[in-house]
Amino acid sequence: MRRLATDTLIIAERNVVRLTRTPELLIGFTIQPIMFVLLFRYVFGGAISTPGYTYVDFLIPGIIVQNTAFGGFATALGLNEDVRKGLIDRFRSLPMARGAVLGGRTLSDVALNALSITILLITGVIIGFTFHTSFGDAVAGIALLILFGYAFSWVLAFIGLVAKSSETVNSIGFIIVFPLTFISSAFVPVASMPDGLRQFAEVNPFTIVVDAIRHLWIGAPSNNDVLWAVVWSVGIIAAFSVLAVGRYRRAAGG
């Protein structure tokens, strides 16, 4: 167990070092979300009505949740590259803890997500976002974001192991992430959507997590969203860690 923790940290450290050497990824995780924030705030924001809240207060929780889903792409792309380049074989031939490669991958996404969240919160505050809740609630919101981001990394870890190329990772990833994040309460109130989309959005875990963060940051009604967001996150981790580890083992031939 100690070995698992040590090895996981070694792999996570490796991924973070790698990240600092791949500026194109870092730009993807920092500049791009800022552009999205500005785009929604100033281009679409004026046309979207969010009764009870200013659009910037409504938008920031939503866009940060969307962005944590993208953090997992580092895991998917990185794992996929490791499989293709034979690095996974090297790791498997070493007397290291079996779960450490996947554990380390998803763990390094936490660092990446923490960075993205910080950048987006600063951007948000500059363009007028304010917390309407206590310091404790704000921190709880950040913790929930990290948890949900970690959970989604496991989804993308699975995709990274299944996909044959980085292009496949990107297309599978986007096909999953775009509908889930846009047909949710992240950018517009769910009530404004037509039938069909609205029902999907209401049960979409992204809606639940966005609503939970809005509750914790701007005092939106609770509806037990925080509890359900935690349940979803834990459920996703449980399901996809089993799937991803199974896939990793199968790739190992048993």
Added chain:
Amino acid sequence: MSSRPAIEVEGIVKRFGDVRALDGVDLVAEPGKVLGLLGPNGAGKTTLVRVLATLIEPDRGTARVTGLDVVTEAARVRERIGLAGQYAAVDENLTGLENLTMVGRLYGAERAPAKRRARELLERFELSDAADRPAKTYSGGMRRRLDLAAALVAEPPVLFLDEPTTGLDPRSRLGLWGVIEGLVAGGTTALLTTQYLDEADRLADEIAVIDHGRLIAQGTSNELKDRLGGERLEVRLESAADAVRSIEVLAPMSDEPPQHAGHDVTVAVRDTHGVIVEAVRRLSDAGIEVEDLALRRPTLDDVFLALTGHVASDEDEAGGEAQELETRERAA
């Protein structure tokens, strides 16, 4: 314990779909020796290495490394092996030093000793100048050396070198051969797969020839060559039109019918004494013009051709398919 074979393989079968990549292979490698596993692309070499390195489980049969079963005692096997391969599995975004330090730590060493060991290996493999550069800036030869160094971090008693020089330019190849020779001089057991006969000839104490997932011969390079029955006389004719007649006049010197291809005639001669003189006399009596004439020992190429019916670098259809499966299985 020390007399126990370093690698024992018994009846290993591994299927990928309908293709039997390994079809009942038996193999033994003595400690401190280099066993060369020779075969064309797709013969099953890489699959066997992957079984022995605990990366895939065989469908049938058993394999032991230093007496430990690769399936039931896989974790302990991993402590005693090093793997270097044709794919040069190093992290391109990490520096040479970072790569080796990481591997050392994953073998269980603390950071400081792992770093010391990494520097030592970089020095030994002449990579010290590139220690702090990301591996993606390395040349092909440097990458292979780094990959090999990674396999040596924990000084494992058994090394698997899977086509260590495939795709390298001749100069880097020679350099890497020197490195490998130095290694095994230190008493490490190595299983070296290769499709290059000269590589097996130079590096391996013993050679196992594998084709279509089966072991078809095993012995020292000399033993394998002796199987072909000694020396061969090679004659290059001025005119290919004389080939048939030259075969007629040379045939009495051999127990086997001479072979010919274009201008070249090959005769497996019974004994070497006076052979050249006799051949020249016979040919000149028949009025056949000769451009060149030489006596040589069979090469591993001859051995390979005789054993498998095709040349080693030949990529026949089934072989290509199995290779593709191996690659696909890696990617899965």
